[in-house]
Structure formats: C-alpha cells, structure tokens
Amino acid sequence: MLHGANQKRNVLLIIADDAGFETEVYNNSAVHTPNLLSLAKRSLVFNNAFTSVSSCSPSRSSILTGLPQHQNGMYGLHQGVHHFNSFDEVQSLPLLLNKANIHTGIIGKKHVGPASVYPFDFAYTEENNSVLQVGRNITRIKLLVRKGTRKQRPKSQQAIFSVRGFSRHAQMWALAPQYGAFCEKFGNGEKGMGGSLTGPSKIHTRSSQGIGLVLEELREAGYDNDTLIIYSSDNGIPFPNGRTNLYRSGTAEPMLVSSPEHRERWGETSAAYVSLLDITPTVLDWFSVPYPSYSLPSSPSAPVHLTGRSLLPALVKEPSTWNTVFASQSLHEVTMFYPMRSVHQGAYHLLHNHHYRMPFPLTKTSTSKNLASDAAYSPVLQSLRQLLLKWQWATGDPWVCGPDHVLEEKLEPHCRPLYNGL
C-alpha cells in the first residue's frame, strides 16, 4: 500500500504574499517576528532560495504545479483583464493529492485558475470571500483552519490544528496570507506602503503573529510530529528591483522547511540553491505520491517532467551539488510584456531577455556589472546559455526561439526564422 505508511502525515504550506527577508530569521533585527524565529529553530533555513518567477499568479501556479509559468500556461496575472490561466490538462499538486485521497485546503489569496486545475476541498479565498478577511485577518484565518479541519470529515477522522482527534487522512493546507491588495501594481499608494519601515514592519509583525496562532493550534493539538511545514513567499518585494524582474533582488525568497521526521539539521542554514519549483516535488515525496507521465496538448513534444527536486534529502545532509536554479517570466499585467529567462549557477547569473534583443546580462552574484562582453567570461556565458536553452526545450518554452525566430512544432520542434518582412 503506497500511501498506507503516510496516512498520518500532513503538510502546511505558508506563502506570505510579497514577503522578503524582513525577519530576524534572516538577521533583520528591525522587525520583530518571534514566531517565525521559533519555527526557524525547528527548520532548515535556506539562504539561497529563489522563486521561478517574480509575479503573483505565475509564481503561485509554479508553486502549485512544479512547472514554470511558460509550461503551465499562467503567463501573467490571473485576475481581471489579465486573465491568464494554466492549461486545462496540467496535473497540479492539489489535483494529484486529490486523486491520492489527500484532503486539501486553502485559506487566503489563490489567484490561479482554472478552477478545475486547482481544486481544493476547502477553500476560503478571494474567489468566495473578501481577501481582507481570509488573507489579512489573522484571527479569522485561525478560525477558518479550525472550521475547515472539523467540517470536512466525520468526528473520528478529525484532523490537525484544531481538534485532538486522530487524523485518518493526510491533508495539505495552503495558507496564503497577504499584506494588502498588492498583487497587481508595483505599489498601491496605501499608507504604510512607502519607503519607511514603519508600515511593512507592522505587517511582518502581524504576519508572524498569524503564523504563531496557527502553529500554536498545531502544537496544542499534538500534530508537531505529523506535519511538514514549508514557509516561503511568492515573489520579490513590491519595490523597485523587486517584483517583476529576475535579478537576485526580485527572486530571492525566504524558505524554511520544518519536518518533525528530519530533526538532524533543525536550526541550521543551508547554502544549497533551491527553488519554489521544488515545493511540489517535496510535498509529493513527503506523501509518496508519484508524478504522472503525460504531455500537454499545448506542447506535445515536451513530455512533462518536474525539473525541481524534493528538498527532504537536504534536511538530513547538506547537498553538495545543488548549485543551479532556473527562472522564467513572461508577463505580469497583460500589458507588461517582459519575457526573460534566467539561470543562476554558483557565483554566476545569466539573464536572457527574449524581447528586446538586449545583450545577455551575465553577472557575478556579488556585483551588477555585465560580464557578457568580457572575453574572459565567454566560456561561462556559453555554458550557462546552453544550460538555459536545454531547460527551455525540456520544459516546452514557447519563447525559446524569440525574438527573431518562431517555434515550429511540425515534425519535430525547432526554431524557424520570422520572414514576415515587417
């Protein structure tokens, strides 16, 4: 019985909207976040965690599918006129858990679609509620967790967080607290969203308090030993050089992974390069749910494979070879077309701009100087460029040939020149 051994395992995934390193966990002493700090003491803290895309819906889609935005179809924001959606045929994490009879819940900002690709058994999101209530009111979030875990099953199967009963079924809960109506614009002009620390620090304090309330429930209910907790954010902070770019400042994320079954490195930090694309493989690994074999009709020649990895091995031993992460951004709002792809390997970061024919910015982590035209770095540039292209082909990237060529799927996929004469 594949899932038999894991019936008592649960997952809590906390994605703080637009959050960065404003916490003592990452040595920011200006912001008081004791609950996050206390979680960190039972976690491995990743110092090189990155989102695969610095935009709200695309990032949430990549977290929940393990596929970059260019592969899952969520090329930009989901809401309003932007109207991006993942492909109908994507096998998302909630869908796979659902098929494995694992109960799923989401509270807070969802911002992905279509509904059929992202089904949750219990959902309090902007789709059916005021996002202020389900995403910002921390007391309400706590009560929703309680309500959801009680409501969805008979008493004998009551579950984590709120009740002392025994969970017969595994569960995954996604908590997506947010700072404000912040998904769509660089800044929304609201009080406390300016340059001063006062507003944001209040928000991070509240966020930490909310996390505290939920974790306290978990502890009191005795589920410390059942639940894998992952804490991260969706995209860069909503400030210049943050969200909507793939520089380090737009993609670096906090990442805490706390497993009650892997205490070897509790309180330690890891220098391994990890990605939000690793979350789906990690959760599937935790539940021993295999990833299915399929292709998307939109990219029939690129069979879907997860290019991220399970993080569980890192919880036992520092990985020596995890030094590469990829990122991919196409749009944010539908009017903001900035297709970029990047690979970050060790000290080097290559950013490829697919629209403006800009020279490839190649930088060392420590500086912002473009080394792309420096002959001494030519081998590095070539190697990273090949690595990036290989990933783009493997993940069926429609932009792989742009801007000067178009992807042609006939016979086998290849790039063809754009002889349009315009």
Place this chain on the structure above:
Amino acid sequence: MLHGANQKRNVLLIIADDAGFETEVYNNSAVHTPNLLSLAKRSLVFNNAFTSVSSCSPSRSSILTGLPQHQNGMYGLHQGVHHFNSFDEVQSLPLLLNKANIHTGIIGKKHVGPASVYPFDFAYTEENNSVLQVGRNITRIKLLVRKGTRKQRPKSQQAIFSVRGFSRHAQMWALAPQYGAFCEKFGNGEKGMGGSLTGPSKIHTRSSQGIGLVLEELREAGYDNDTLIIYSSDNGIPFPNGRTNLYRSGTAEPMLVSSPEHRERWGETSAAYVSLLDITPTVLDWFSVPYPSYSLPSSPSAPVHLTGRSLLPALVKEPSTWNTVFASQSLHEVTMFYPMRSVHQGAYHLLHNHHYRMPFPLTKTSTSKNLASDAAYSPVLQSLRQLLLKWQWATGDPWVCGPDHVLEEKLEPHCRPLYNGL
C-alpha cells in the same frame, strides 16, 4: 411577440480564412470565382470593409461578439500555447441567439473559446474533427450543412439548405472554410503558399466552388427569401504587410451582404466604412434581438455597448456619415506582443503603437508617408487621437494608458504613472 415576425428568417455567415480580394467581385480577373460573383449580384458589395484585428482568433472573437479583442479578452490566438480566451461573462452572438431560441451551427474553423461563451447547437470544427475535413473538403461541408439542418429538429421543423420542409425556427449558420493550417504562422512553407498566384488562385477557385455548392442547396430548397448572407474574411492575407498589422493592407476585407428583403441595391457597391464589428449588430438587427445591458467584471467601469452598427440600412440607401472604423490588436502568438490601436476616418489613418513609444504614424489613404510630425496635419492628428482614446475608454481597453502609465480602476478608471524605477 418580439421574435414572432422573424421566425422564418435565417442567416448564413461565411468567413473565408485569410481571404483578400482575390476575386472578380473586386475586379481581380486573374482568379475565377463565378459563384462569389453571382452572390455579389444579389448583394451590396462594400469597398471599405475592415477587420478590427488582423489575427485569426481575435478576429473571430470580435466577429462573434461585436466587441474588439481588448474588450472580449481574446488578446491573441486561442489554440495551443497561446491559450487566449474571451472572458467568461461575454454575451456573444451565438449565446444571445441561443437565448432567443434561434438555432445555431458552425462548420469549419472555430478557434475561439471558452466553449461556454461560444455555444453552437451544431458544430463541426477543429474541436471535434480534422479541420481539413470540416474546413477544406467542400463536398463534406455541403453534406454537413445538410446533416445539421436535418438532425437538430423534428421533421416538421426541418430547415434551410437541404430540405424542402418549412423552418419553424430561425437559424444562424457560420461557415468558416479555410485555406490550410494557416492560422498560426505568417506562412507555413506548404506548396502553393509562395509568391506565385497558382496555389492561391486554386484555393480561391475551390472556395468559390464550395460557396456555390452551399448556395445552390439554399436556392433549390427555396430559402432565397429567408436568408441574410454575409461573406467576409477574418484577417489580412498571410503575406508581408497582411496579417498581424493594422495597415490598410492588413485590415481591408471583402464584404458582401445579401438580403432577400432588401433588393434596392443588389449588385451595387458601397463606399461606406464598415467593420467586422458590425456583423453582430447586423445579425441581431435582422433577428430583432436586443443587446443586453451588462458590464464585464474585468472592466467594471466600462458598461458593454456595441460600437459597431447594423449594416441593414446601407442595403437601402448609401449612408452619408459612415466614415470611421476602429481597430485594435494586442498579440498574435503569445510571443508576438505588438499592441496597436488605429482609427481610420475618411482619408486619414492613425496608427498608435502602444509598446514601442513610436511616433504615431498618421497617413493619408493614398500614401504611406508619416504625416504625424507635419505641423499642417496637427489638427487632424489631435482630432483622431482624441477619437481613438475615446473609443478605447468606451471599450475598456486595458492598454489605454500604455506604455508609460498603468490603468488604475480604483474609484474611477484613470492612468497612473509607472513608478517602478526599473
């Protein structure tokens, strides 16, 4: 009874894929299209008809909704990785006809979605068939028309084209023959798609033959007096300066409107400026179906009004004031982001490029010289620019503020500067 008087009326809409003026109807003597010519003798032929967008799915969506692509949500191609869809809440022509109990059918290329927005009672399209069979095999098209009209109703209600019975219910049929697998690329390298006339002329000849077969059925069944026939194309021809641009060469379309109830101008030509956005209002007018009052959640502050008009009055008397058409293009393939808006008024054509900050090309119909920086044309430029902006606001265009500002819906819609510091 609103629809009582029109129960016997039918509509046949023929959209030839990527077609241009390769017909004797428009004085091209190199291509033999006798059936189209014969239809023209019972039609008003428009010499200034334009698509609102020069791309396949966006154009088909604007034909079937009466709304420009930026308003209905089909910003680019529907199929494959492009994955654009109209907004779920759009009240399309087939939907409105459906609500008015008018039977609808489509044979050939559909290329729009989602299915719920574009419901047809009878559909043989690429969604359920080889598009070669339903879009190119003219004998099969004829048989499908016969099958569809017989199958969908009891014998006493049998309908146009194929059976001599009496149609109790009005119907609209959309025939969408196509030349080939041509929607996606500028050219597909197939034989006959090069610069020589041989291939295309064969295609136009076949297309005319197909139209002939269908019209012959119509005539033989005695439905000449029931059926409004509209013949046009979806976008510019798939050659340089054709499809995917909003120059005259990319947007001018053939347009024949044949009404058995309006014979006053049969065989005449009209110089009125008309648009494919006029097709939905024309069909609604023909069936006396009113357009509903609603807003789209994606653009709550722009109540949806059709900005096209019914063409029926022109069938009686040449309009003296129809001298303005608008066009709007955002993407074609998802990788091809060229947002443009245009207004064509009398002798002048203003093309506004929303992405590259290019000067507005302002041209006279007869030349391609950019007059935008010529002071003598400054009043024309200002006037057209205001006209275009007014239309963009009226149709909830998300690009109206681009590229330097973003549309902000808070309180009332307005443009805000993009202070992103990037």
